[in-house]
Amino acid sequence: MVQEEVYFDELPLNDDVLDGVEAMGFEKATPIQAQSIPPVVEGRDVIGIAQTGTGKTAAFLIPTMHRLLEMKDRKGVGALIIVPTRELAVQIDQAVEGLSYFTGLSSMAIYGGGDAMEFSQEKKALQMGADIIIATPGRMLSHLNLGYVPVGELPILILDEADRMLDMGFYNDIMRIINKTSQNRQTLMFSATMPDKILFLTSQILKNPVTVNIALSKPAEGVEQGAYSLFNKQKIPVMQEILKGEDWKSVIVFASTKRAVSEINRNLKRKGINCAEISSDLEQKQREQVLLDFRNRKLTVLVATNVVSRGIDIDDIELVINYDVPQDAEDYVHRIGRTARASRTGKALTLISPDEQVKFFRIEQLIGSTVPKLKAETDVGDVPAYDPKPSRGGGKNRKGKGKGRGKPGGNRRHQKKRPPRKGGGQSKPKNG
Numbered sequence: 001m002v003q004e005e006v007y008f009d010e011l012p013l014n015d016d017v018l019d020g021v022e023a024m025g026f027e028k029a030t031p032i033q034a035q036s037i038p039p040v041v042e043g044r045d046v047i048g049i050a051q052t053g054t055g056k057t058a059a060f061l062i063p064t065m066h067r068l069l070e071m072k073d074r075k076g077v078g079a080l081i082i083v084p085t086r087e088l089a090v091q092i093d094q095a096v097e098g099l100s101y102f103t104g105l106s107s108m109a110i111y112g113g114g115d116a117m118e119f120s121q122e123k124k125a126l127q128m129g130a131d132i133i134i135a136t137p138g139r140m141l142s143h144l145n146l147g148y149v150p151v152g153e154l155p156i157l158i159l160d161e162a163d164r165m166l167d168m169g170f171y172n173d174i175m176r177i178i179n180k181t182s183q184n185r186q187t188l189m190f191s192a193t194m195p196d197k198i199l200f201l202t203s204q205i206l207k208n209p210v211t212v213n214i215a216l217s218k219p220a221e222g223v224e225q226g227a228y229s230l231f232n233k234q235k236i237p238v239m240q241e242i243l244k245g246e247d248w249k250s251v252i253v254f255a256s257t258k259r260a261v262s263e264i265n266r267n268l269k270r271k272g273i274n275c276a277e278i279s280s281d282l283e284q285k286q287r288e289q290v291l292l293d294f295r296n297r298k299l300t301v302l303v304a305t306n307v308v309s310r311g312i313d314i315d316d317i318e319l320v321i322n323y324d325v326p327q328d329a330e331d332y333v334h335r336i337g338r339t340a341r342a343s344r345t346g347k348a349l350t351l352i353s354p355d356e357q358v359k360f361f362r363i364e365q366l367i368g369s370t371v372p373k374l375k376a377e378t379d380v381g382d383v384p385a386y387d388p389k390p391s392r393g394g395g396k397n398r399k400g401k402g403k404g405r406g407k408p409g410g411n412r413r414h415q416k417k418r419p420p421r422k423g424g425g426q427s428k429p430k431n432g
Contacts, residue, residue, distance in 0.1 A: 007029070008022070008027060008028070009022075012041050013063070016069060017065050017069065017103060020098065020102050023098075023101060024099060030055035031054070035212040035214070036056075036059040036063070037063045040186075044186070045186060045188065045206040045209040047191070047194075047211045048190040049193070050190065050212070056160075057160070058095065060081075060188050075150065076150030077126065077130060077131075080133050080135065080181070081132065081134040081158040083160045084170065086109075100132075108133055108134070110136070112136060123146075123148065126149045137173035151182075153182050154181040155186060156187075157181055157185050157186070157187045159187075159188070162189050162190065162201065163198055166197050166198065174201075223336050223346055224345065224348070225347075225369075226347070226350075227371045227372070228350070229357070229386040231354070237380050238376045239253065239321060240378075244271070244273070248318055248319055249318060250318050251317070251319040251320070252301075252304060252317055253303045253323055254305070256305065261305055264323060265277040276301075277303040278302060278305075279304065280305065314338070316344065321349050321351070322336075322348070322350040322351065325350060325352055325360045328363070329362070329366035332350075352386070360388070
């Protein structure tokens with residue numbers, strides 16, 4: 001059954017929130033968003049089962065911002081989001097900054113590894129009652145144990161990547177945090193999987209929850225997958241050998257940054273490979289011309305960011321190369337899904353550096369299959385063994401800091417005029 005498309009302006013959301021959603025370029029809700037937002041807006045507890053990359057962050061941030069704006073007499077912290085790692089805390093904080101642009105809501109990411117000044121800044125934000133706090137469990141407990149965090153009347157608690165937090169041994173920390181919050185809170189839990197330990201946790205902390213379960217799409221059966229474990233300096237030589245090894249007619253090389261795209265394109269051209277690059281730096285007409293040349297086989301290799309990983313309408317791509325490992329499984333599936341379309345077959349190869357091994361291992365877990373590891377045919381010297389070791393993480397002993405943006409009701413909403421309300425239409429990707 002094909003799910004009916006849902007547009008954000010059809011959902012019961014505050015106008016200021018909708019303005020931020022539209023300014024971010026979002027028009028159609030993903031399945032996890034369409035099914036989670038209404039019950040969250042109603043104040044229900046929600047369990048969301050969805051992989052990274054399905055839009056789950058916005059699925060809880062958007063309705064949470066709506067709820068906070070509707071709470072006229074709220075005091076203290078509005079929503080506390082508990083996450084397993086510093087990286088995820090920063091990522092969610094950045095998403096809040098974009099989505100809340102017209103609301104005046106404040107947020108701060110809190111995690112370990114900072115100095116005394118940063119701890120003091122976190123303390124101030126917590127005491128003032130920042131609207132949205134995104135925190136790793138250990139760091140949040142450090143503040144809670146000092147007694148100045150007003151969470152006794154916390155309206156909304158969110159656990160993101162709950163299964164990963166439990167795998168990392170955070171159950172006791174999570175329960176200590178929860179026991180300091182209000183029994184009348186709304187609780188949202190998002191997890192990639194639903195093992196018994198998650199079921200037990202939900203029975204402990206959620207009240208009559210709505211369950212939203214979104215399955216991750218799988219790579220097409222016609223895609224022959226493979227991967228190379230390489231040092232970064234070996235990626236270009238191996239890729240050049242792959243491209244020169246067969247008479248390829250249509251190849252896409254994906255990279256995560258525009259700088260990498262330009263570097264790859266220059267190196268391939270030096271080797272006489274017929275290629276061109278495409279990224280969000282190009283004007284729309286330039287992009288269209290590059291894609292037209294690629295579709296008409298005037299170009300053999302297209303080097304691209306994720307700007308073309310979704311929705312490109314070319315059915316006969318023979319090979320996809322991931323120059324780097326995508327950030328999440330959904331991006332991986334969409335990238336390699338550019339080949340083997342319309343019941344055809346194709347090949348997808350990924351080049352994995354040592355610091356990308358854990359990320360690729362998690363992708364293998366999420367797609368439910370092990371990708372064969374291949375040996376480079378060109379002589380590039382010793383290569384690293386593929387031996388991913390997921391770390392505990394949790395934001396400890398890490399440097400760097402997300403920044404808070406002042407007290408609730410700040411003046412960010414006055415920085416720009418609101419964009420005009422859009423009608424329907426296709427979502428426009430903003431990344432790349």
